[in-house]
Amino acid sequence: MAVKQFAVPDLGVVYVYKRAGAKSLRLTIRSDGSVRVTIPAWSPYAAGVQFAQSRSDWIRQHATGPKIALVDGQHIGKSHRLQFVPVSGTSKPTSRVRQISIVVSYPKDVSIQDDAVQTTARTASLRALKVQATRLLPLRVKELADKHGFRYKSVTVKSLKSRWGSCDQDTNITLNLYLMQLPWHLIDYVILHELTHTRIMQHGPLFWSAMQTLEPSTQALRHEIKAHKTTLQ
Numbered sequence: 001m002a003v004k005q006f007a008v009p010d011l012g013v014v015y016v017y018k019r020a021g022a023k024s025l026r027l028t029i030r031s032d033g034s035v036r037v038t039i040p041a042w043s044p045y046a047a048g049v050q051f052a053q054s055r056s057d058w059i060r061q062h063a064t065g066p067k068i069a070l071v072d073g074q075h076i077g078k079s080h081r082l083q084f085v086p087v088s089g090t091s092k093p094t095s096r097v098r099q100i101s102i103v104v105s106y107p108k109d110v111s112i113q114d115d116a117v118q119t120t121a122r123t124a125s126l127r128a129l130k131v132q133a134t135r136l137l138p139l140r141v142k143e144l145a146d147k148h149g150f151r152y153k154s155v156t157v158k159s160l161k162s163r164w165g166s167c168d169q170d171t172n173i174t175l176n177l178y179l180m181q182l183p184w185h186l187i188d189y190v191i192l193h194e195l196t197h198t199r200i201m202q203h204g205p206l207f208w209s210a211m212q213t214l215e216p217s218t219q220a221l222r223h224e225i226k227a228h229k230t231t232l233q
Contacts, residue, residue: 016048077180080128095124133177150195167197189221
């Protein structure tokens with residue numbers, strides 16, 4: 001599905017998906033507090049944004065858990081640091097994702113806690129995580145696959161709602177960009193999990209036995225990763 005993301009004041013990040021065969025608009029709230037709107041393929045993206053805005057009261061009522069406040073100097077993933085820069089003569093916040101920094105410029109007369117500033121920072125932080133994940137994760141998949149003798153077709157990085165990764169029957173692996181916030185031993189656990197699915201699709205005794213052979217700490221890692229969420233941390 002084609003998708004675009006929008007920073008919407010008072011709502012945060014809104015993802016608008018165009019889906020072939022969809023006949024109506026559908027709205028859901030993701031685990032990170034962002035909003036997903038699915039629209040027919042022929043509809044303009046603006047229609048999805050407008051639909052989310054029209055349901056703003058419902059979204060605020062059903063949002064699960066408060067969003068964390070992003071702060072100046074915060075580390076984002078493996079390589080970026082967030083910087084808030086007050087600027088004179090501007091009416092709205094803007095952002096730039098650089099090689100190792102995320103620069104959010106905002107009007108001097110507002111706080112970095114302002115909804116529009118925080119939304120801009122969150123959107124830019126997700127872009128930075130996507131850059132990191134796209135650069136690092138496919139390389140790590142190849143390293144582990146070569147080490148353990150796995151074969152796979154492709155690696156794709158996406159923002160997933162609740163899963164850290166997936167593998168389809170054609171051995172296409174999808175990994176969650178939020179993995180960049182996890183320690184590397186948990187990232188490797190997720191990658192090995194999906195590589196094992198290239199041979200054994202279903203979870204069951206055979207699958208977990210294979211995982212235990214690859215990673216003797218599998219049970220402990222399964223428990224540890226439950227403390228992390230697919231959202232900005």
